[in-house]
Amino acid sequence: MNRTVLDLWVGFFVAIGIAALLFLALKVGNLSSAHLSDLYVLEARFDNIGGLKVRGPVKSAGVVVGRIADIRFDTASYEAVVTINVDGRYRFPKDTFASINTSGLLGEQYIGLEVGGDEKMLAAGDTIKKTQSAVVLEKLISQFLFNKASEGQEKK
C-alpha cells in the first residue's frame, strides 16, 4: 500500500478539523479556565431565590468558587433549597453568609458567599445557616414610592 497525495489532503483536513474543535473547546469554551475540580456539596435555604438558575455561578470575593447544582422547593418549610457544588480547593467557615446578588443592573444572578470568622469549616453536605434572599426590584421601588408618598402627606 502506497501513500498518496489524497492521504495528505485527508490528513490535513482531519488535522484542521480537530484543531477547530480544540479552538472551540479551549478558546471559545470554558474548558481551560474556571475549571472546578474535586467538588463537594453544600446546601442553602432561601425565602426567595428571585431569578437564580441551575448552573449559575457561586462567587466569593468575586471569584467563581462553585456552581449551582440543583434548586428545589421544600414543602415542609416553604423555602427554596439550593444545592451548590463548591470547588474542593476552597473551604468556608461555619458562619459563612450566603446572599443572592445580581451582577450589574440587568446581569445574571449568582450566590455570593461572605466569609465569617468561625474556626470550624463547613463539611460536605452541610447547610449554610445564614442567608439573604434575592432583592426583588419591584418591591424595592414600591416601598420607595410608598415612603415618598407618606412623607408628602406628613408635610401637609
Add this chain to the structure above:
Amino acid sequence: MADPLTPIRRLGRATTERIWRLGFAARFLFAVLRYSGASFRRLPLTLREIYFSGVMSLIIILVSGLFVGLVLGLQGYETLQRYGSTEALGVLVALSLTRELGPVVAALLFASRAGSSVTAEIGLMKATEQLKAMDMMAVNPIARVVAPRFWGGVISMPLLAALFSAMGVLGGWLIGVVFIGVDDGAFWSQMQSGVDFRYDIVNGVIKSFVFGIAVSLIAVFEGYDSVPTAEGVSRAITRTVVTSALTILALDFILTSFMFRGTS
C-alpha cells in the same frame, strides 16, 4: 370521462409509495451498517470519500463560516450597543454559532455540495448498470460503493461544522474587535464564561454528527433508489437536497428541544 375517484386513488398511491420508500430506507440503513466493516478494513476507499466530500467542501464551509461570523458581528453589535453591553458580542457570536448556526448551516451546505454529488455518482453508476455488473462479479455494491460514501460523510460532517463555527467566531472577532473596537480581553473572557464546553460545544458536535448521518443516508439512498435514467438521476439529486434540508431543520428542532430546554 374523468373518474371522480381518481384524485383519491392518486393520493392513496402517493401515500403508500412514501411509506414504502421510508421502509426501504430503514432497511437500507441496516444493510449499510451491516456491510460497513469493509469500508474500515479497506480504509483507502473511505479516505477517498472523505477527500471528495470533506476536503472538497472545505472552501465553501470556511468562506461561508467567515461571512456568517462577519454578519453576526455587525448585527449583534448593532443591537447590543443599544443596551450598552457590546462586550457581550463574543458570547452572542459564539453561542449562536456553536449551538445552532455551525451545525445547521454547515449541514445544509454539505448536503448541497457533497450530498448531491454522491447521489449523482451512485445514480449514474446505477443508470450505467455498474452496480449490477458488480453484483454479477460477486462484489457487494453496498459494501464497495455505498458504505464508504456514507462513512465519508458521517466522519466529515462534525469536522466541517467545527471549522464553520471556528471561522465564524474569528469573523465575529474581526468585525467586533479589529474593525469596531470592542475590547479584546472582554470579548474573549465574556465568551469563555458564557460558553460551556459540555453544554454548548459537545451538544453542537452531537448535532452535527446526527446531521451527518441523516444527510449521508439520504444522499446514498436517493442515488441507490433512483430511476436509472438521465431524468431519474436529476430528480434524485433534487430530492436529496430538498429532503436533506427539511430533515436537517426538523431534526434540529427535535434535538434542540431535548438539549436546550431552558435551564431552570
